[in-house]
Amino acid sequence: MTGRSFSLQAAVIGFSIRFRGVVIATACLLFFYGLYGLRHASYDVFPEFIPPRVTIQTEAAGFTPEQVETLVILNCFGCDSWGCP
Secondary structure, three states: OOOOOOOHHHHHHHHHHHOHHHHHHHHHHHHHHHHHHHHOOOHHHOOOOOOOOOOOOOOOOOOOHHHHHHHHHHHHOOOOOOOOO
């Protein structure tokens, strides 16, 4: 091959060097748009790190606390029998 080889990487680098003002202005715009988006993001975007707690108060005459706990856990997870996976 005679002459210069042309590649996309060389074209991008050449454009960036030739039009550095455009590249800097675009980088600044993207940076400030990211800051704006971060400041206006709803709190639902961030994950909850504390697992939810539920307090259940129930009466079960004739059952031990362990039996009541087992029954409540099975019912909370939608299980209808003792063989729930």
